[in-house]
Amino acid sequence: MADKYTPAAIEEKWQQVWAEQGLDKTDEDASKPKFYALSMFPYPSGNLHMGHVRNYTITDVIARVRRMQGYRVLHPMGWDAFGLPAENAAIDRGIHPAKWTYQNIDQMRAQLQQLGLSYDWDREVATCSPDYYKWTQWSFIQFLKAGLAYQKEAAVNWDPIDQTVLANEQVDSEGKSWRSGAKVERKLLKQWFLKITDYADELLQDLDKLPGWPERVRLMQENWIGKSTGAKVVFTTEQGDDLEVFTTRPDTLWGATFMVLSPEHPLVEKLTTAEQKEAIATYQAEAAAKSDIDRTDEGKEKSGVWTGSYAINPVNGAKIPIWIADYVLMGYGTGAIMAVPAHDQRDFEFARKFNLEVRVVVQPEGDTLDGATIAEAWPGEGVMVHSGPLDGIPAGKGEGQSVEQAIAWLEAEGKGSGQDNFRLRDWLISRQRYWGVPIPVIHCPSCGTVPVPDEQLPVELPENVEFSGRGASPLSQLGDWVNVPCPTCGEAAKRETDTMDTFIDSSWYFLRFTDANNDGAIFDSAKANDWMPVDQYVGGIEHAILHLLYSRFFTKVLRDRGLINIDEPFSRLLTQGMVQGLTYMNPNKGGKDKWVPSELVANPDDPRDPETGEPLQRLYATMSKSKGNGVAPSDVISQYGADTARMFILFKAPPEKDLEWDAADVEGQYRFLNRVWRLVTEFAESPAATKSVGAHDRTPLPENLSKAEKDVRRAIHIAIKEISEDIEGDYQFNTAVSELMKLSNALTDAKCKDSPVYAEGIHTLVKLIAPFAPHIADELWSQLGQTGSIHQQGWPILDESALVADEITLVIQIMGKTRGTIEVPADSDKAALEKYARESYIAQKYLDGKEIIKVIVVPGKLVNFVAK
Structure with missing residues (x-):
């Protein structure tokens, strides 16, 4: 017999053979059908975790099967290598981010190779490499040329720990930073944005082109884009300024009794009377210190200040007061709303607190509401009242109902127009950090903002920087790097010192993989069009909005720039579940202290906190250092081999479900x-x-x-x-x-x-x-x-x-007890099965001398004789 199965020796041997043979290089034979298999590329943290193993093994199996089925397969790997962790490591450990990052890449590459993953390493990319981010910068300039990149002063989300700006999508539902966990603050800064809102409608409609995506991911994107249908209406202030609002319920305009502006609205200063200036200024400062999540929390007590001014309702000429309140955000809609307290609970609570009028314009069937006495807003259906031309019309959004009729009336009277609005905001990409792609523009006092010429790309990150702390980009301290002549007029000018959000890097990497070593272009369009879209994309559900939405946006912009001919980047998407490990939790403790690693529990049948003796809860949770339930892939491979690790990770649970280790x-x-x-x-x-x-x-x-x-x-x-x-x-x-x-x-x-x-x-x-x-x-x-x-x-x-079975095994039972089996033709009907059973040696043996009372036949399975 051959030697005993020894995974370590076998796996090392074949990995070397495959590398020498170039077995995993991409097949370029155009006569074969193509298949592009891709896992979301990792941040090079230095160590693989079991979530990585699961993601990459899934994609590797798909790639290997497709190769054996005759496809030419593109299966690449790279590194999402820019970002805050490397820069924070530079500050905390005194090591340059580049050195830290490339050390981690080398370590993780070796770990991936241990798993026997069939990557074409000739196409490896690292987003922190100048030969990659040259094209990230070139892409930004394409956005600039298309009018899709702009800079403006805006109230932004500020992470006080990482000391940088966050996009709205990087703030969680509790108003905390997606990375540091810090409570996000608001700051007014001049920032760069990409106009993703120009593609909002297409991004929404093209979700129908993605039947290969999980329904919940499509729904998450649909909700984030957040299309609303309604009307644009212009109120006029006493001072003669227009106040534009968007409303999904234009039929309730006759019930508007006050207006509310965002504290940041540009007209607040002009509208504020002398008597209200101090109160307004104080309130503005308080609002600026709150996150959007805090400000829009439905459960918090309403607050606001009257500006001292009034507006004229365009549908009935009513004079209504103008307030400011923090629940109205400048970044959503127009930064101004008409308040209809009888039919919106938020407006109702505000009106009751500040003794403002509540006017009912929708009466429910069989009831009569009085604005002076109702205890809560009525947002439901009914009949329009006190609404001029809409009186008596059913309230609602269906055909012939009040919303449709209101829009038609507003347009006919020249007082407003139908409009779609979106929850999606433009993508804020500026970051006040070093370890990212420098934004390739130069600010000239004469020419304004000038893109760096193509021949001067990449604008490389200088290495001689000091990481003395967080708060401002180290780039701003480098005079020799910042001060440059204007590319247009030659006058003294300054480079932009903000770097790009790292989600920019991952929004197009899948396109670079199609032509990864091209020095003269971002990629050859013919090659990109040949390989794209990705046939199977695999990654975590946590990227459902951020990465996937941005990638779809980038793809559509590059398509419109004539670089590719596809509408969507990923045909099929698999979002794999998390890998969970056994841990214990002390419900009487909080934070990291509540987790007790399983190895510290002396008696699993009666788990108790080793410090306090309190009973512990046994549960599976996502593997992490804080929970003490992680399993290192290297430990499994050293003991059992990579093939065993792969087999377990595939066998334990369906890929979309969480896996308990x-x-x-x-x-x-x-x-x-x-x-x-x-x-x-x-x-x-x-x-x-x-x-x-x-x-x-x-x-x-x-x-x-x-x-x-x-x-x-x-x-x-x-x-x-x-x-x-x-x-x-x-x-x-x-x-x-x-x-x-x-x-x-x-x-x-x-x-x-x-x-x-x-x-x-x-x-x-x-x-x-x-x-x-x-x-x-x-x-x-x-x-x-x-x-x-x-x-x-x-x-x-x-x-x-x-x-097709020629024969089947037929079970013979006597009085329900199995006595033996016989082989019979597979196509036997019930009568034939009974005949074979009666003639069998089993029946002859056990029924000899007995009277058969009943025969029960189960086709294809058994015959049971009831006898006495």
Whole structure:
């Protein structure tokens, strides 16, 4: 028998062979259909975690199967390498961000290679490399030329720990930074934006072009884009200024009793009377210190200040007061709203607090509401009242109802117009940090903002910077770097010192992979159009809004610039679940102290806090250092091998579900691979193996197969069918691994081990397991005497005829007790089954001398005789 299965030696051997052979280089044969398989590339933190292993193994199996199916496959890897962690490490550890980042890249690349992932490393990119961010800067200039990039002063989200600006999408529902966890503050800064709002409608409509995406991801993007249909209406102030508002309920205009402006609205200063100046200024300062989340919290008590001025309602000429309140945001809509307190709860609470009029314009059926006495707003349907031309019309948004009628009346009277509005805001990309892509513009006192000429790209990050602290970009301190001549007029000018949000880097990397080594262009359009879109994208649900929305936006802009001809970057999306580890929690503690690693729990049957003795809750939670429940991939690989780690991660749960780490299941997959090893190597040493070398796909089968041969062949082709469908459909790798186990069991129990059918089964098993456990598969392939890598072989072909059973095993029961089985033709009807059963030796033995009272036949399964 061949040597014992030794993963470490086998995996090192084959990884070296694959590298020497260039096995994973991208096939450029245009006669083959293409398949682009891509995992979301990682930030180079230095260490892989089990979430990485799951993500990359899933994509690797898909890529390997497609290659065996005859596709040319693009399967690249790179590094999302800019960002705050590296710069913070520079400050905290005294190491340059570049050195820190490239050390981590080298370490993580080696870890990825240990897993046997079939990446084309010739296409590797790092977003912090000048030959990559040159084209990030070039892309920014394309946005600038298209009128899609602009700079303005705006109230922004400020992270007080990382000391930088955050986009709205980078602030969580509690008003905290997505990275540092700090409570976000508001600041007024001059910032760069990309006009994603210009594409809001297309981004929304084209979600219908993505049936291969999870429904919940599409819904998350739809809600974030947040399209509202309503009307634009202009109120006029006493001072003669226009106050434009957008409302989804223009039918309630006759019920507007006051207006509310954002404290940052540009007309506040002009509208504020002398008596109100001090109160307004105080309120503005208080509002500026709050995050958008705090300001729009539905549960907080309403606050505001009257400006002292009034506006004229355009539909009825009513004079209504103008207030400011922090629940109105300048970044949403127009920064001004008409308040209809009878039919909006937020406005109602504000009106009651400040004794403002509440005027009912929608009466529910069978009721009469009085604005002076109602206890809450009525937002529901009813009939329009006190609304001039709308009186008596049903209130609602359907055809012929009040909203539609109100828009028609406003347009006919020249008092407003129908309009769509979006929740989506322009993308704020400025960051006041060093470790990012320098924004390639120069500020000239005469020419204004001038893009850096293409021939001067990239604008490289200088290395001689001091990381003395956070708060302002170190770039602003480098006079030699900042002070440059204007590219247009030659006058003394200054570089932009903000860098770009790192989500810019990941918004186009998938396009660079199609032509990663192009020095003269961002990519060759023909190559990009050939490979794009990505056929299968795999990554975490946490990127449903940020990365995926930005990537869709970038793709559409580059399409409109004539660089590509696709509308969407990712055809299919798989969002894999989290990897969870066992931990314990003390509900009486808070923060990181509440977590107790499992190794510190002395008695799992009665878990208690080792410090306090209090009872602990046992649970699975996402692996992390703070919870003490992480499992290092290197530990698993060193003990069991990469193939076992891959098999476990695929078998334990469907890819879209969370996976609970279980050491016993890891051991189970290791035992399974050992069984496969013994099964194949025993056959490889048998006389039958030499007959199948190089001919396993062509050896003619006997004309008349025995029952044992038919059973084995049926098991083989059931496995081919089920595994292929599991991979082609919803990527149910867990059930595919189960089918591998079934085939292994069938071959172990086979009674025809000297038959060509058995040889077919052994070779098929090795082929089917190859995408899942690539190292052991190639080793077993060579031990079978085959030449070339198994990963260059064709995927097993299904023979439908082998699935049809000629015979079935029929169970014979007497009085409900099984007495034996017989083989009968598979197409036997109920009458034939009863006949075979009556004539069987079993019936003769157990029914001799007894009267048969009843015969129960279950087609295809059993015959039960009731006798006395």
